[in-house]
Amino acid sequence: MPIFKAAENKKGGGKGGFKTSPKFTLDYITRKEKAEKISSQYLNDEMDYAQQFEDTKRIWDKGLSDRSRKYYHFIHSFSAYDHITAEEAHQITEELCQRSFPDNEFVIATHTDTEHIHSHIVINSVSCITGKMLRISPKAYTAIKDLSNELAEERGLTTVNFRKPSAEPVRQSQAERQIILRGGTSWKQELCEVIDLAVDNTDNMSDFENFIGKYGVEISRNTAKSISFRHPEKKKPIRGEKLGANYTKSALEDRLVRVRDHDLRAQVMENLSADEKKLVQHIETYTEGKRHFIDIINSMAAWAEHVQKKAAELRRREEQRRYYDDAR
Helix, strand or coil: CCEEEECCCCCCCCCCEECCCCHHHHHHHCCCCCEEEEEEECCCCCCCHHHHHHHHHHHHCCCCCCCCCCEEEEEEECCHHHCCCHHHHHHHHHHHHHHHCCCCCEEEEEECCCCCCEEEEEEECECCCCCCECCCCHHHHHHHHHHHHHHHHHCCCCCCCCCCCCCCCCCCCHHHHHHHHCCCCCHHHHHHHHHHHHHHHCCCHHHHHHHHHCCCCEEEEECCCCEEEECCCCCCCEEHHHHCHHHCHHHHHHHHHHHHHHHHHHHHHHCCCHHHHHHHHHHHHHHHHHHHHHHHHHHHHHHHHHHHHHHHHHHHHHHHHHHHHHHC
16 A cells, blocks of 8 residues: 655645755665665756756746745655565656656655655656646645555555545544645544554554554554554654544454454355355354344334333323322
């Protein structure tokens, strides 16, 4: 599952936008000891990338002031569970950028120096084709995440529908609700995406913690009754209960047990003959139907008991009324 996210920016500049020179960032992401593959669009790979970014700005006389964004920096991360190669990750990221930023210069550097392969993307804020400033709205940012999922699905990789509403909605601040209304994705939603994917791919707490760790998510607190997570772009952790009822310690343990039971059933079914599988399915259907029938019977019995109590109450009131009438 690829995750497209903006690089952390503590000095402002918008979603992934930076108001400083891209020289340091470009030098960092293209280091030989980190980058397995490097490519670019509309740039000469034999010349200094940062200087070429600057030249484009001067040609169009755009993005030169201290208040202007100089570049955007994004990270496209891939799950270790997809067993993707650096070549494949780089190709997917190239197509993502070519379709999302067709008029802009950009540099892609795919790193393999961590447990999960990830591609750094640095984009010039001024288009070399039109001279326009690149502006990435929350809606456009979400569209890029959609495209990332689409490209992954085409190649048989795991994906996450981060728009899919959960049974228990994530608690959101007013600012986060505004982001979502404009088509964006809040950091809490991103956290829930990774947790949900981990639950679907693991069946115990240890593997679960290792899985989310590959996406930079940390479990900062894990007791018998509570659990807290830290988003890679946040300093402070958040308790699972604040993400919703599906993310408390007890709920996560229940969800992991269901996954384990489902996997165990699949293993058992795999070794059965066709006739044995049909027998198991009939038993399960009968058991589920019997459960449903029992629920109906219990509901009817409860309703009958309720009706009887009401009838007895009415009889008692009627007897009292007659007693007072006779006394008069």
